[in-house]
Amino acid sequence: MSIADLPRVYPLAQLLVFLRHKGMTARHIAFGAGVLFFLWASYHTFFSPQSFSFPGEIYVAPPTTTTPETWRYRAEQVKAAFIHAYHGYELHAWKSDELRPMSGTGQNNFNGWGVTVIDSLDTMYLMGLRDEFDRAVRFVEHSNFTQPASQGLYAPFFETVIRYLGGLLSAYALSRDTILLQRADDLGGLLSPAFGTDSGFPDFGVSTSTGERRGPPIGILAEIASCQLEYTYLAKETGKKRYFDLADNVVKTLSHANLSNVGGMPPTRWSNTLGTPFDTHLSVGAQADSAHEYLLKQYLLTAKTDRKSLEMYIRTTTHILTNLFYLSPTRHFLYVTDTTGNGHGVTRPSHTFEHLSCFLPGLLALGAHTLPLSDLASIGINLNDLAKNLSPESKIDYAKMSKYNLRDVHLWAAEGLAQACYLTYVDQPSGLGPDEIVIYGTPDRSKPNNQVLGGERWFDALEAWKRSGGRGTPPGLTPTAPVVYTEKERVYGPAKSRPLRDYGIRKTGYLLRPETLESFYILHRVTGDSRWREHGWTIFKSIVKQTKTPSGFASIRNVQLSPAIQQDDMPSYFTAETLKYLYLMFTDEDLIPLDKYVFNTEGHPLPIFEWSPQEKSGWNIS
Ligand SMILES: *[C@@H]1O[C@H](CO)[C@@H](O)[C@H](O)[C@H]1NC(C)=O
Ligand SMILES: *[C@@H]1O[C@H](CO)[C@@H](O)[C@H](O)[C@H]1NC(C)=O
16 A cells, blocks of 8 residues: 555544444444455455556556557656666665665765765766756756775775766766866776876775875786776866876786787786786786776777777787687587687687677677778788787688688677677576576487586687588577476486476576676667667567566576575666667667767767877877
């Protein structure tokens, strides 16, 4: 019963008092009330139109054809989900970092500066939620990013940059409200002592009250090389050269590194003192992902002037496509994994496939959309020249790749991998994808405890396909039917008659992550194929069904169960990214054209800009 229903109770109480006066016993009244309640409940269950909206559901009847009206309706459903999540945060966790959606409380896990407010600003702006946006801007106006050193708190540099600085800058770019830029300038300045390492790579953390740095001497690729977009755009808007220098120094140090024994792809760990690679672990997943993303996006953001970033992007993707992509052995779906080298050309793939890696289809599609990949010579790039300083093995890979139309290969990989990401969702009873799977090898029944992992390298299969004439669908692109295990099969192993799934689940949770939906959004925009947004709608329905709580949406612990078991957190990237990408995907109007904006790795769009002649000469931009 809602608050609005309460006044109706008073006449009822008066009626009871009146009947009691007329000599009716309590038993008569109770019986009469019981009959009335039965009639009321029956009416509401079977006849009232409200009976079709169950608590926790925000749907009406599922549409049969997907008309523009239906897409508008679906976008509205996403907006309704955003309002549910954000109002839940405002009501139960205002000023805390994130909502705990089961207990209806807040938690401070990102500096205690209200990360959900700042991460959600641009989503509210795009959805036209004016009141919420205005409340949030007033909150930002009174924000103070200086932390009392007495608490010994260090802001984690990477997370603070992508969520807070990226959030403020994007909201500023869309609304042009100068208070947002002032706060971004404050924060960018307070975080900049992090760059005080010998290499100029940012340290893990920094105290914004004392400027002290903190972190191990070995830095993580994603954390040292995912700040270029934010600091470069901040420099452009504030006119402060030092912000540009901080970002540009990261690009320069990366581009000077000797990557000869890792195929030209930056590995996961780096010395913050020397600015050189520290290991040979190559990954597009955790600890690496966004660094690869920022290579392409830094080039795009600067209206295609940052050539160093472009060359690194082409090298990195060439190595990823030739060495990190594999085909599963039975269902032949495409997956991307990580490898470790022994420093002498021998690499070993782990055959794990992370949900985080599902951003890669979107990145590859964005590159295919914005770069002349079919004709690299037109921008003065030649794959064999890019391999000049690499190992003999890599020279061979690059030479083979130069025989393809690169745009085709990037789009094939994007489509195949996005299909596999989708498959990991629709294979589960919950309809949601696990955080990490490991691909099994071809089963060898002759060996007990057969531990073989993984399938064939995709590029080898592609070469074979090309040699045999390159007819039909390239390997890894044929859609695969889902194999949903029942509860019994999950516990006792799959029934013999059913096809093998090709993988086991290593991390069973779905943490409300955006990567798969982000890729569907970009693929939909780049290819115009509405299959991607139909997939997005299918996933959105599962998100609502499995993760919705009375105050928000909750991560879930195990995608193999339906109903899923929820856990008490709603990461700020859910409103910053997951719901934003869904909304943009379902909105026919192109609110964020991909040739005018780039998204930072937290889903915050920043506008592509050109350097002025003064900036070029004054800041030494070639
Ligand atoms: C922000 O907080 C710091 C430390 O608590 C304080 O010294 C400073 O004056 C505050 N700044 C503003 C603008 O309120
Ligand atoms: C790069 O490192 C390799 C060994 O990993 C070495 O053989 C090569 O000489 C180095 N290149 C440069 C330019 O230092």
